[in-house]
Amino acid sequence: MRIELGHDEEPEIGLIALIDCIFFLLMFFMVATSFKQQEGQKKEKDVTILLPTSQASLVRAEAATTEPLVLTVDAQGAVYIANQKLSLQTLHHRLQDEAAKNPARPIRLDGDRRTPYQHIVHVLDLCQFEGLTQVSLHTKP
Structure with a gap:
């Protein structure tokens, strides 16, 4: 028996x-x-950067009247005042004394370019804790 499916159409x-x-x-x-x-953008954010050196330095006339206290931080994080190496406890006491004498005394921070940033931040925190807020970072042009 043959089944008729309808008229023959071309398949489409x-x-x-x-x-x-x-x-x-x-x-x-x-x-x-x-x-x-x-995903590629996340990897680019992990790139370490080198901080640039300063091309120009500005000296304010008000700061020139008072001699700043110079703090030097070497590459290992040791802090010096007038070429004398200080422990963090001694630095803390020295900053207390300076703040008691003159809380408006400017502080100049000389840091080695290889110094880890955490050491610089630690010294800045000590200055701010004692109320010495006129801190400048010394750079070479």
């Missing part, structure tokens, strides 16, 4: 379904590419 390619598949693949690759760029 479903263009709409094909366009949907291509659109889906296009969206998939666009989203995957955007995730890869975000």
Whole structure:
């Protein structure tokens, strides 16, 4: 027995379904590419930087009237005043004495360019704790 399915028609390619598949693949690759760029951007933020040297230094007329207390920090983080190496406790007492004499006395911080930033911040914290807020960083042009 023969089954009649209707009149004979040519098979058609479903263009709409094909366009949907291509659109889906296009969206998939666009989203995957955007995730890869975000991962690359995170790696760029971890790059270490070298702080630049100063091309010019400014001297204010008010600061020139009072001689600043010069603190020198070497590459290992040791602190010196007038070429005398000080422990952190001795530095703390010295800054207390300077703040008691003149709280407006300027402080000049000379730091080696290889000094870790944490050592500089520690000295700045000690100055601020004692109320010595006129701190300048000495750089070479």
